Amino acid sequence: MQNRFRFYVQLAFTLLVCAFLVVPVLLSMLAGVTENFFVGISSGLTLRWVGQVWEMYQPTIWRSLVIALACLVVTLVAGVPLAYMLARYRGGNSRLARLIEELLMMPVAVPGLATALALIMAYGTWRDFRASIFFILVGHVIFTLPFMVRPVLAVMQSSQLAQLEEAAASLGAGRMQRFFGIVIPNAASGILAGALMVVTLSVGEFNITWMLHTPLTQTLPVGLADAYASMRLEVGSAYTLIFFFMIIPLLIGMQWATQASRKKVRL
Amino acid sequence: MKTVLPASPRPVAASQAVWLWFAVPGVTLFCAFWLLPMVRLVGVGASGPQGAMAYLAVLTNRHYAASLFSTLALSAVVTLATLAISVLVGLFLQRNRFAGQSVLLAMLTFPLAFPGVVVGFMVIMLAGRQGIIGAVSNWLVGESVVFAYSLSGLFLGYLYFSIPRVILTVVAAAEKLDPSLEEAARSLGARPWQVLLHVVLPALLPALMSSGAICFATSVGAFGTAFTLATNIDVLPMTIYNEFTGYANFATAASLSIVLGVITWAVLALARSLTGSGVAAAA
Numbered sequence: 001m002q003n004r005f006r007f008y009v010q011l012a013f014t015l016l017v018c019a020f021l022v023v024p025v026l027l028s029m030l031a032g033v034t035e036n037f038f039v040g041i042s043s044g045l046t047l048r049w050v051g052q053v054w055e056m057y058q059p060t061i062w063r064s065l066v067i068a069l070a071c072l073v074v075t076l077v078a079g080v081p082l083a084y085m086l087a088r089y090r091g092g093n094s095r096l097a098r099l100i101e102e103l104l105m106m107p108v109a110v111p112g113l114a115t116a117l118a119l120i121m122a123y124g125t126w127r128d129f130r131a132s133i134f135f136i137l138v139g140h141v142i143f144t145l146p147f148m149v150r151p152v153l154a155v156m157q158s159s160q161l162a163q164l165e166e167a168a169a170s171l172g173a174g175r176m177q178r179f180f181g182i183v184i185p186n187a188a189s190g191i192l193a194g195a196l197m198v199v200t201l202s203v204g205e206f207n208i209t210w211m212l213h214t215p216l217t218q219t220l221p222v223g224l225a226d227a228y229a230s231m232r233l234e235v236g237s238a239y240t241l242i243f244f245f246m247i248i249p250l251l252i253g254m255q256w257a258t259q260a261s262r263k264k265v266r267l
Numbered sequence: 268m269k270t271v272l273p274a275s276p277r278p279v280a281a282s283q284a285v286w287l288w289f290a291v292p293g294v295t296l297f298c299a300f301w302l303l304p305m306v307r308l309v310g311v312g313a314s315g316p317q318g319a320m321a322y323l324a325v326l327t328n329r330h331y332a333a334s335l336f337s338t339l340a341l342s343a344v345v346t347l348a349t350l351a352i353s354v355l356v357g358l359f360l361q362r363n364r365f366a367g368q369s370v371l372l373a374m375l376t377f378p379l380a381f382p383g384v385v386v387g388f389m390v391i392m393l394a395g396r397q398g399i400i401g402a403v404s405n406w407l408v409g410e411s412v413v414f415a416y417s418l419s420g421l422f423l424g425y426l427y428f429s430i431p432r433v434i435l436t437v438v439a440a441a442e443k444l445d446p447s448l449e450e451a452a453r454s455l456g457a458r459p460w461q462v463l464l465h466v467v468l469p470a471l472l473p474a475l476m477s478s479g480a481i482c483f484a485t486s487v488g489a490f491g492t493a494f495t496l497a498t499n500i501d502v503l504p505m506t507i508y509n510e511f512t513g514y515a516n517f518a519t520a521a522s523l524s525i526v527l528g529v530i531t532w533a534v535l536a537l538a539r540s541l542t543g544s545g546v547a548a549a550a
Contacts, residue, residue, distance in 0.1 A: 006459075010359040017356050017430065018374050024389035025378070027399060031392070038397055074296075082293030089286040100294065107301050109535050110528035111488025113504050117511065117524050118304035121311050142301045145293065175285070204382035206491040211511075221491070225384045228495050233397055240388060251380055255373070 029244065032237035049238035053227070057239060060223035061246075067133055067219060068202040071140045075198050078141075079148035080191060084183055086149070087156035101153075104146045112207025115142065120211060133217050139208040144201050148194035155190030156183070193257045200250045204243075220246075308521050315518025324519065325526045331506065335526075337418070338503040342486035345422060346479050349429040353478075354471065356430075357437030372438070379431045383424075383491020390415050390424045390496060416497040424492040429482040440474035441467075473542040480538030484531040503527055 032050060035043040086097045107115050119139060124130050161183060168178050184191070206221040213222050220243060227236045313319040325331045360372055378386070394400045394415040401411035414420055444467065452462045468475075490504040498505060503523065511520035 007363065010355065010363075011365075014356045014359055014371060014375075017352060018371055020393075021378050021427065021430065022374050023399065024392035027392045028388065078293040078296055081289035085286045085289040089290075090283055100290065103302070104293075104297065106532065109484065109532045110305075111490065111504060111524065111531060113488070113490050113507055114305075114308070114524035114528040115301065117507075117521060118308040119300065121517070121521065122304035122307045138300045141296060145297065149293070200380045204380055204385070206382045206384050207488075210490070210494070211508075221382045221384050224382075224388070225491070225495060228384065228388055228391070233391075236388060240385060243385065247380060251377065254380075255376075 025244070028237045028240050030237075031234055032239075032241035034234060037234055037237070049234045050241065053235060053239045053242060057220075057223045057227070060218045060220045061242065063133060063217065064203050064220035065246075067137055067140060068199045070137050071144055071202040072195055072198050074137070074141045075145050075148040076191070076195065079145055079194070080152055080184070080187070081179075082145075083149045083152035083156060083187070083190075084179065086153050087161060091162075092157060101149075104149060107142045108146055112139075112143065112205075113211065115139065116208045116211035119208075131214050131216065136209055136212045136217055136219065139212050140202045140205055143205060143208055144198040147197040147201060148191075151193040151197070152187050152190040155187045159186045161186065189257070193254070196250055196254045196257055200247060200254060203247060203250070309525055311517060312522030312525050313518075315516075315522070317518075321518055321522040322526065325523055331503075331523065334501045334503050334506045337501055338487055339530075341418060341422060341425070341502065342483050345425040345429060345486050346483045348422075349426060349433050349482050350475055350479050352426075353430055353433035353437050354468075354475070357434045358441055358467070360434075361438050361441040372434075375434050376431045378427065379435075381428065383428070383489050383493075384495045386424050386428045387492040387495025389427055390420050390492070394420055394423060416500075418500060420496050421493055421500055421502065424496065425486045425489065428489075428492070429486065433478045433482055436474050436478040437471065440471050444470050476538050477542050480534050484534050487534075488527060488531050 030041070031037040033045050033047065034041060035046045035048070082100075086092065086101060089097055116139060119135070123135070129135055164182050164186065165178050168182050173181065204221055205219075206225065209219050209222055210225065213219060218226070224236070224239055224243065227239045312321055315321050317324065325335055356375065360368060360375075378389075381389070392398055394413060396413055398413070398415060401413050405411040415423075448470070449462050449466050452466045457465070488504060490508065493500050493502055493505050494508070498509070504527070507520050507523045507527065510516040510523065
């Protein structure tokens, strides 16, 4: 009897927390398709606001996607070999590897504002670079690189790379052949988890991007901040709705990927 | 790793050096676009009229000290509240099997990847001028309660992005608990709250410390949420932003952001050395 009571109290609390997280999401989705949110649903449903956002902010959406994909390419090219080095150099247990791992996390540990200010102080005078989307890309790459390296490294450490490679080498495979034929296929689940994380983070990155952007290089979250500040609530909501539609597939993919790779290693 | 023939130490050293080549692209990017700019930022921080004393200004200047204090206090309160809520919810979800439980967990962790600006907007949806709290309170007592655009709104926002992350950690840590310890405590006559206090919480402590540190560090450095709610909320990231864009006071902005970075890094490093495990910082 007392146990039942305790169960329902806890359930009610859990539902309350859940409502705190989910209700605003639903409300903003609703507001994005309501004619006048202040009046309520009775004012009618419309796609007018979504259309208006599409007209005004479409470039920010494409720009965010381009940056996220470019960021993915760079973190793949730089991060996967780096994870390989961290896993294999001196048997994966060297002071250098630990130092690199530690340093790589710094841009995540330190607030994005500081990273962005540092980039501006160092490269702000290079006008063309400062005004291009490469400036934002650089910030995103630095911030997301550890999220590629960590899951890949975790998978590499848990699979017996050294033995597999030794077997391949004894059969005459060269270093590059081993890297592409043994290492990458074995680390595939980590690469997938890292890739989804990198794209999700890049699409939603604001703290660094806000300082790095120029009026001509607005990304989606920058546009969101702009819309929240200067547009009516319905427009901000419609814009948020578009953002949700972009990241929800990524989030679902991420949950699926972590569940799949959780069976192999604990990330 | 392998037995090395004493006659050939050189090829071994060479084969180790080959690994280093794989690190070149990543390490180069990191040095060029983070390490060197950061070193530069430290220099800029000391280049103002006060020189290196600018790094002490965060304590000596009353305005900066106040904003540092409110940032740390707010983050500490958010961290404690998040930990309390997440332990209750996380343990409940891990201990009970019922219909819709996995849906609940998915919903609770869904906002994990929302950027700070979106979290700010969610707070506006809850407690803003057209928010649901205002509407409900207006209907109940005839007066709409609006608190999104202040420190309490910021508190709500930080809770919003911290809860999903900490719940995930609590659920994962609770899965590894040994149920026989709790049974032993119960069989010896411990009340449920005693079991929680003396058995469950100590076992969860490392997970709570590491996720609490992440939560604290993220709250200290968060910028997007405050930016969406109001630019006059007096927390350190907003102060830095205003110094930089409003007053073009580069040296102060640089020194304050270095101080902020050192604080968040130190909290994470401390938690990691105490728990002895890898504390992954948060997005």
